[in-house]
Amino acid sequence: MAIVARRLGLLDPLREFVKFPSETESNTKPVWGTCAGLVMLAEQASATKQGGQELVGGLDVRVLRNRYGTQMQSFVAGLNLDFLGEGEEPFRAVFIRAPIVEGVISESQGTKEGRVEVLGVYPQDGEGKGDIVAVRQGNVFGTSFHPELTDDVRIHVWWLKQVVDAVRHGELVLNGA
Amino acid sequence: MATNLHPGTNGGASDDFTVKAGLAQMLKGGVIMDVTTAAEARIAEEAGAVAVMALERIPSDIRAMGGVARMSNPEMIKEIQAAVTIPVMAKARIGHVVECQILEALGVDYVDESEVLTPADDKFHVQKSDFKIPFVCGCRNLGEALRRIKEGAAMIRTKGEAGTGDIVEAVKHIRTVNSEIAAAKAALASGGEVAISALAREIGCDVALLKQTAELGRLPVVNFAAGGVATPADAALMMHFGCDGVFVGSGIFKDAKTPEHALKRARAIVKATAQYTDKQALIEASIEHGVAMKGISNAGLKPEEKMAGRGW
Secondary structure (H helix, E strand, O other): HHHHEEEEHOEEEEEHHHHHOOOOOOOOOOOOEOOHHHHHHHEEEEEEOOOOOOOOEEEEEEEEEEOOHHHHHHHEEEEEOHHOOOOOEEEEEEEEEOOOOEEEEEOOOOOOOOEEEEEEEEOOHOOOOOOEEEEEEEEEEEOOOOOOHHHOOOOHHHHHHHHHHHHHHHHHHHOOO | HHHHHHHHHHHHOOHHHHHHHHHHHOOOOOOOEOOOOOOHHHHHHHOOOEEEOOOOOOOHHHHOOOOOOOOOOOHHHHHHHHHHOOEEEEEEEOOOEEEEEEEHHOOEEEEEEOOOOOOOOOOOOOHHHHHOOOOEEEEEEEOOOOOHHHOOOOOEOOOOOOOOOHHHHHHHHHHHHHHHHHHHHHHHHHHHHHHHEEEEEEEEOOHHHHHHHHHHHOOOOEEOOOOOOOHHHHHHHHHHOOOOOOEOOOOOOOOOOOOOHHHHHHHHHHHHHOOOOOOHHHHHHHHHHOOOOOOOOOOHOOOOOOOOOOOO
């Protein structure tokens, strides 16, 4: 993905888009990445291809690629996602050769706003803390799984509300309110 | 596209099929390359391939050497799996359930039940919904595509004529699929269920899948081009006909003078597939690609030399 983005001259514009507000904006633009998109939005990645790989960045996290293995270990799991609201039904999350967030990186670089919030955890076998599978930092949001592959639109609806809020907030700041 | 992923008649549980077909969705717009060694797999990965197809000989060499073509040696597949982080696919013979089981146990990401290998069963294909591993299968027409999906295939490709470097058969197959989908849409619009049932009998496929295809206006799973793609322009041509992505078999490594030449070819085909409507990009890709494989004209092949006729 990064190789093709680099060749198409998209990698630097993407970094610009994700990490830096334009002159008419007070915040960075809302961005959401799923699966490989989450990998691209991370500042660091483990288990990359030989020689490493380029990333867009935006989230102060280190991701672990292919956490669960090959396609044979891909799966669907019900996740309890509190950000969707109290008492919501579990979200049927599709994990395909999915990455997870391995850890939060302490030192924040660039213009990123706020801290990394963990929004979703996959409690594998009920042991330990579970795997971090949804995070947000400022206007940058990432999920290990693929809400775009199912008919459940709750995360999309939530996300669009975040976008609207971010745009409104930006307008208020720019208007000096 | 979410609703496309649930052919309820598929046989497997809906979640399983979502996971199988979902991986193919993630490969859209990309190129899958045939590789025979870990070094070739690394070239493909660095060129931006979305996946590799591990096989012992590229189709043009299978064609030249003759004999029986079978599943690749697992040792070679393991080496390729260890070398790259992109998905690794591998081919099994048509109807060879045990080759599929071996590939599944090896943990490859996709199995291609392929006419490029010598068929193991002259009546039946593998019942693919019995497997956890997803399958891609070739087709020449809509009936064949929907028969494979009914058996559990989560991805389809045109058959083309593998190993020739001649695009004519792949074009014929995608044109046939497209025109039959148009016919199914027209049948549903004018005659409803009865007309769809009649058409399904005629082309030999499942009624519910044909109706779903007519409603969607496309196959219910991802559909790639394959069989004869030799140049960036060939890849872009297949995208122009509505394919979701491209398999390149012999076109990368056949007659490549050096690994660097193969890398350039691979990069050029990735670029042309991603930017298939951008004429300037296609000029650049064509220059970068350099000399293409020599190839064999499809028109000069005897019927028994053609691979596309394998499959039922």
